[in-house]
Amino acid sequence: MSQMNTKTRIVIARLIPVMMAAVALLVGTPAHAAVPGITGLSPTPTFTLSAEANFISQPDGSMVYSWGYGCLVTPSGFAPAAISGASCSSMQIPGPTLIVQVGDSVSVTLTNHLPAAAGNTSILFPGFQVTTSGGSAGLLTQEATHGGSVTYTFTATTPGTRAYYSGTQGDLQVEMGLYGAIVVIPASTPAGCRAAGGTLPDGQTDFRLAGAAYDHPATCYDREYLFQFSEMDPKIHQQAEAIANCASGPGITCPNSMNTVATENYHPAYYMINGRSMPDDMDPNYAAEYPHQPYNGNPHMHPGELVLLRIIGQGRWQHPFHEHGNHVRILARDGNLIVSSTDPSKLAGPLLFTTTTTPGLAMDGIFYWTGKGLNWDVYGHGYPGDPSVCIPDANGYYTTDPLAPNYYEWCADHNKALEKAPFGQVASGGPVTLPDANILTNGAWYGGSPYLGPDATIRATGPTGTTPPSGTVANPPGSEAGFAFMWHSHNEREITTNNIFPGGMLMMMLVDPQAFPIDESF
């Protein structure tokens, strides 16, 4: 994407699907994310799930035979309510995100529609005290036999983000896609947090599931995203598919189990976030192109918003998830809030710029971006006649007017010039000289200038006759002009899709100017 040269020519043919997907992404309106999932009727939500086989789409054009959990019957509800067009197919990867309330008695009935050779299957809910009914005894839990069912019941005792996944022949079944997430919402909104629903202070739609991640005022948030990391070795999937499709006949004896599938010499080629590889992960939730991969990975936020990251390792490898733009305060591991041993009102989780995902481990963290400390005004204020104001609150941010285009500006840098020489309609007298644009190559997510937002970008580039650069279509300078940051696995080999760069565990996060509405509903 960032280059086109001899080295890549040979793989161009293989890149075409990626490029087509990228183009599809680029010409569409940017999609967003939130934490979509299915709900039941509190206090006794029931979920009727199926485990079955189908094909998931990868951006190299391949359709990979996989197994996933899905909804056998339509769930009683979808959340967040503000996302329309939600659906739950009978097989999806990751499995449906189960959204329940603290104290709910959760009942999950699983029916095994996997191929007969796959044998039994099951679900583990680590972190909960599970009782079972039906099914047949397995090593770790009761299992659903081929065509049969089993029911798991547990009380959602504590809030937080956790994983669920197959407890049967996990080396194969989890690899094949039998995993998902469960989000438990706190019983009430802690003091100082805003309850979910309705609108944010700036009047924009609230897409949260809850007012806080935990029963703790330090866990308030304004926006949330779920990231499930997994990888796939296509050879395992091919072997499983061959057995599933095997037809007995004269001289042909089909295996009656998947035990011959070689799950060692593990050699993944696909690295996915929420079941999709880049750029597919930046397409909308429930996009029609991915009937079995409904969830995306495409965070957007406004400056100053507290963004809850729910991160789960669902594969068998660890992945160093690097969040460009700022550090993340880890709140909790596997639903266990980490607080100070001497003062439980204070958080004690580490600050990380790389949040390692570990198989089976879920963590919650808070991220935000404000531009504090850059020593220049990212809004390009400070030109003659500039009407903008920045009145610092106790923390130094402009929070008086949630409708102002510079809501949450870091006031100490207000009017501080970046550029030395006068150019366009931004402050001058600053420290740097920007280079001639002709020696640079613009990225697809480049906002068009060093500044945040279309107003500043047009002022910084427009009045002198130049215009914002073209080709930055994923973050248009004239309408969005956000600050884009790459969120990706820092074991960089994993930002490829079956040898093709870019791909894999990679997405762009957008800090959008306050004036740009973030609509997660598509």
Next chain:
Amino acid sequence: MRKLHQMGVSLLLGGLVTGVASAQSFRVQCPTTTPLHSTAATPAVPNPVGGSIKCQQISGGDGLATMGDGTQTYIFSFGPLSGLNDIASGLPGTEPAKVFNTPFDPGAAAGTFASNGAVGLTTDPEVSSDPLCQPTNLNPHPDYCTTGLTGHVDPRQIMDVGVMNGNIPAPMMAIDEDDEFFLTLTNVGMIMRPDLFEQHTVHFHGYPNASSFYDGVPDASVAINIGGSFTYYYLAPDAGTYFWHCHITPPEHLQMGMVGQLYVRPRQNRVSGISLYDGLQAQQVDLRTKCGTDILCSSPLPPVNSVPHALNKSGSPTLYAYNDGDGSTAYDVEYPIQIHGFDPSFHFVGMTFNPEQFVDMKDKYFLLNGRSYPDTVKTDTYVDVGASTGNSAFVGQPRVSNAIYTQDVDGVARPSQPLPTVINIPVGGKALLRISDLDVTEYQTLASLGIPMHVIGVNARLLRDLAGNNLAYDSNSVTLAGGESIDVILDATDPKYIAGNTYYLYTPNLDHLSNDAENFGGLMTEVHICNSVDAVKACH
């Protein structure tokens, strides 16, 4: 090799022609004053806001490096275009504006400004027509009106020094909190791969509240074409061990070697006359450094204490890794250690004109600061014998260096791996290991045999909860993925660690104790207890 050699020379000439043709776009930026640092600070008269202006210039290109088994390996790489003498001595190449703005002279005595100045910097023939230098400008004229040093460079010198001068790790950077840092990346092209017109960038990994413009992600910003220079501008962020790398096609450019070290020293090093606690308390007055209710607060106040800013083992004011407010991150000597891995097959394909494969990437050289054991403990001083024949003047490198030199395809040996990883600790002292990892394929573990690892920070942040409790812990190993950093103190204050003792840092990933086919080497180095350790970290 002969054919390759000839090809390299012809490519070199071609590259020079290209470089000259696009010369106008090379330039550096290093103002002597800015709105924040409005006076040129001196050690005697520090700037009232703290910090100062620091500058550095790097090339983006390629080169060759020498692996532990003697193999010459092709790398995409950054090389020094300022601070050359300091880098040859294993020090950061970040220089105060005054030093950077002294044009580099390869013949200058070690330690002089000219030995560390910007390569290519020369007087601007057009300075007299600069509007700010005209008599009609009644404001104070900028310094460059008299010096002529506007940032204009002679591209020939840039190409002479920059082509093939790649280092692994890339030139080290170190700044102090409140510094303004002007970092110029000059893309000299990859002469071994003329088919590529690769852009390069700098990603300052971990910079909090980054602007995407200076974040170095080509998709989200701009990338620097061959023949161009771009100056990144940063106000030094919160203290800690960060690192930097190119962000173009990361699985390729990072594997190929475009990775470097970067750390920020804390404001606490400047505390004087008051306790460290009071020093940190004073930071709460400025909203920029105040903790308040910020959920991302990096330095919560510890329990009240009166620990002073005492002197260290060498009699100078103690340095700290973080603004700890209690002295808990004090050290006597610091060692940046970058973990990396090279896949020789990928590097070989990378030198040819074929597409590399990512799925099969498998590291077989395991590197500490670009070297495998036993090269990690090699501290020989290299004296450039070619200097008298003009060779040194052509290459433009310091005559005396601790680097490993690798002969490039044009027959010229250039410094490729400037940084040994010998940990010399003064007896009774503490060493800070600033460990970062930029491996692109797998997690690596580094263990200490003998001296426990006291882990004080992760990901450039002090291990401390928001109530001020110290969460540092002791361990005998640390594990990192690419994209992580950890600060470890090797505490040798116990009298059982006596001068002359040797300990080891090594990887318990035992298959990483190898240099490709050699079953001995890899991710390993030595720790020495010394009677004293001097300014260039030599053991006495």
